Amino acid sequence: MSESDGDGGAGADTDGGEEWTLPDDLESVQEALIAWYEGDHREFPWRRTDDPYEILVSEVMSQQTQLDRVVSAWEAFLERWPTTAELADADRADVVGFWTDHSLGYNNRAKYLHEAAAQVETEYDGEFPTEPDELQELMGVGPYTANAVASFAFNNGDAVVDTNVKRVTYRTFSIPDDDAAFESAANDLMPDGESRVWNNAIMELGGVACTQTPRCDEVGCPWREWCGAYASGDFTAPDVPTQPSFEGSRRQFRGRVIGTLREYDELELDTLGHRIRVDYAPGGEYGREWLTGLLTDLEDDGLVDIDDPESGAEDELVARLRR
DNA sequence: ATCCCGCGTG
DNA sequence: CACGCGGGAT
Incomplete structure (x- = not known):
């Protein structure tokens, strides 16, 4: 009803947008997925509220x-x-x-x-x-x-488009790896007024059947008869950007700061430094300067406060979680 | 090492 | 549009 009813991809191919189409018997496609989902799916408590x-x-x-x-x-x-x-x-x-x-x-x-x-x-x-x-x-x-x-x-949403939905539609219907195409295809696929069951179902499909290494037959994927990947054996999936390694990362130390302040309420900066990394040395490579950089970022994020200490006339700064 | 139902900010 | 953001499980 909204746009491009049923016949898929933006026809004009002027800006490199590729052509794609969904099956003619959309209704069968929809019913097959919903029946599969309702027949059996993982029980999560938030699916009951x-x-x-x-x-x-x-x-x-x-x-x-x-x-x-x-x-x-x-x-x-x-x-x-x-x-x-x-x-x-x-x-x-x-x-x-x-x-x-x-x-x-x-x-x-x-x-x-x-x-x-x-x-x-x-x-x-x-x-x-x-x-x-x-x-x-x-x-x-x-x-x-x-x-x-x-x-x-x-029960009032459009089709959700997450990495699961992208992977499923990319493989099954050869939707090009393009956000606008995924969104359009996902909405064309979704039966009107059934966003609750539909979005649960298509994400369940991506979560248990159309996984990185697919399990089409093991879980009885309801879309095998329409699936391009199942026909060709090519289960390539859209690239998901891989994260930089966590060990030794800034992220890891941010996490340690929060966890430590969670435990100790308020901590003087050098004390905090020693708590979060063994090689902390106030004047060294990883010292005061490094730590204050980390803390001001956390302060900008609204997670941490850096203050003058409550008591005493010392001028050592302390850090605490923001209330 | 890689995965895991994105989002706000510059 | 690119970038930073945690950490357990496998």
Whole structure:
């Protein structure tokens, strides 16, 4: 109904955009996937709620962490902060501390979640908006998360496009490795008004069947009869940019700073330095200068405060988690 | 080593 | 548009 009904790819090939088409019997394609998903799928607790806050928490956690590890963190988080009102009232340091305690990584996202809860309270009167465009106004909520929340909470989303959906559509229907093409194809595939089950189903397909090393027959992939990769045996997938190594990285030391301040409340800078790396030496290669660089970045991110000490007349600076 | 349901900022 | 952002599991 929106654009390019059924016949896929932007016809004009002027800017190098490649041609692609979806099968004629889209309805069969759709029914096959939904039947496969409803027949059997992994049971995650967030698939049994339609509370937008609970969904949002699960989505933010899932962006960075394997789903199996998210389950216990999600349950503990919602037990501690069951509503946006309660999360908004929490100290940021406690939310970031929770994130670290549960090894959820990327502490910025704890801050985003905390801020999003405050936005819901102050800007939306405690009620989540239901449209993807409005949801995207929330801190830390981009196009993917907005459609996920709109879909799973309100059955009111567009097709989600994540790395799973890209891989599945690239292989099955030979959609070119191009974001606009993926988005268009994903939306053409999705049956109108069924974003909740559809987005769950296509991501489940990417998660258990159309994996890096595919398991088409083992899990009975419902799209084998339409799948270009299954026919050709070429299961190449779009490149996902590989991360620089973590060991010894700046990221690793940021994580140690947060974890250490979580444990000690407030620490003088050199003490903190020694805690986070054994080769810390105030005047050395990794010393005061290196540490303050790290800390000012964390301060700019809103995660850490650098202050004069509360007591005493000393001028040694201390660091602590921002409340 | 590589993977894992993106996002905000410069 | 490129870049930085954690860390457990395998």
